[in-house]
Amino acid sequence: MKTLVTLVLAVITALPAAARAQSTGLAGTWELALFRFNEPTYNRVKFEVSGESVTGKSRNLEIAGTLRGQILEFEAKNPNGRVMGKFKGTLSGNEMFGEGDASGTPVRWTARRAAARPSSPRTHTFEPKEFHRYFSSAIPPVLRIAPGDTVRTWGVDAGGTDSRGTRRSLGGNPQTGPFFVEGALPGDTLVVRLTRVRLNRDSAGSGDSVVPTTVGPGYFRNAKRAEDFDSNWKLDRERGVAMLAKPTERLKNLRIPLAPMLGCVAVAPPGRESFRTGNLGSWGGNMDYNQIREGTTLYFPVYHPGALLFVGDGHAAQGDGELTGDALETSMDIEFSVDVIEDQDLGSPRAENDEYVMAIGIAGSMPDAFKRATTEMALWLEREYKLSANESAMLLGFALRYDVAELIDPQVNMVAKIPKSILRQIGK
Secondary structure (H helix, E strand, C coil): CHHHHHHHHHHHHCCHHHHCCCCCCCCEEEEEEECCCEEEEEEEEEEECCCCCEEEEEEEEEEEEEEEEEEEEEEEECCCCEEEEEEEEEEEECEEEEEEECCEEEEEEEEEECCCCCCCCCCECCCCCEEEEEECCCCCCCCCEEEEEEEEECCCCCCCCCCCCCCCCCCCEEEEEEECCCCCCCCCCEEEEEEEEEEEECCEECCCCCHHCCCCCCHHHHCCCCCCCCHHHHHHHECCCCCCCCCCHHHHCCCCCCCCCCEECCCCCCCCEEEEECCECCCCEEECCCCCCCEEEEEECCCCCCCCCEEEEEEEECEEECCCCCEECCCEEEEEEEEEEECCCCCCCCEECCCEEEEEEEECHHHHHHHHHHHHHHHHHHCCCCCCCCHHHHHHCCCEEEEEEEECCCEEEEEEEEEEHHHCCCCC
């Protein structure tokens, strides 16, 4: 058990050398890992010390105890005063470890002092060597970054091909990452700002027919398809348009405006869940929303220390719903910055750009995704803008718009959005 705790703590909560140079007293913010039956949960604890008396807070828990020498003892109570756990441990520099009882269950716990945010954000250039076809917390992080930092990197296309036409991975939306964001803990929100999403080659491929679940069975059964139809595309980056590489006579003048986007942005899913990169959920994933592009900021609930951020699945353009199954799939240069909002727990991904705030609703059917998006927007308005349910109803009823983001993956994605021009009339 002790070996498991040590390994998990070393992998997940190890601090940079600069952070370890902080004061070794107890006062301050700590990242605590609590192990019940070898299953970890994580909390951010803020301790204050006066003489031997210790007080603190951890989300909705109040902490009180003593520190005598290096021995820490404390109780954690919920807001109504009920004792949720009793703990004892040893302080050793910027680390702590001990045992306790949580609601009648014996536990072990470890803690590390939280890393200080760097005074100057850094820019990292990351050259991926391998790509992952699963969203999972079991994949070791490729780079540790701090809130405020920027990462410059790139991704292969959905089939695993890079900007030079070299196959680098099997297909199925291979991802770049995951990136470990220092200080991000379960119960937080990870902020991802897409500062650059740019094409890096002049070709793309797409599906060549409509996915059968998006049309009536009679249409799909009777549709006349050309066996030799070629759905490869040329990307004219200078003119900002895409055209079929070998068009039919009727489509020889077809030009589609380029609108580079990322089909996939995700954090690691909850617990030990692992999903193929064609999937999507509350953790993001293959959302295929054509507004996830340069200039968009995304918000994700954090389920694991470091959040573990994945990016990939570049599209040169995509219509609503991704009806052909594959959009204009291509490789992409990607730049993003990150931040962490502590102790704000989102139920679903959210986004915003210069024009809209957007609540992303992911569910097993369009009606359920519609309800999820609407609910998340209502909660956003009521929490962030301090509106009553009646007041938020006025915005939902008369200013809300919907986008059909994704129809053909294992889950459906509907997006509810409100213009910022409307929200500016209210103010936060």
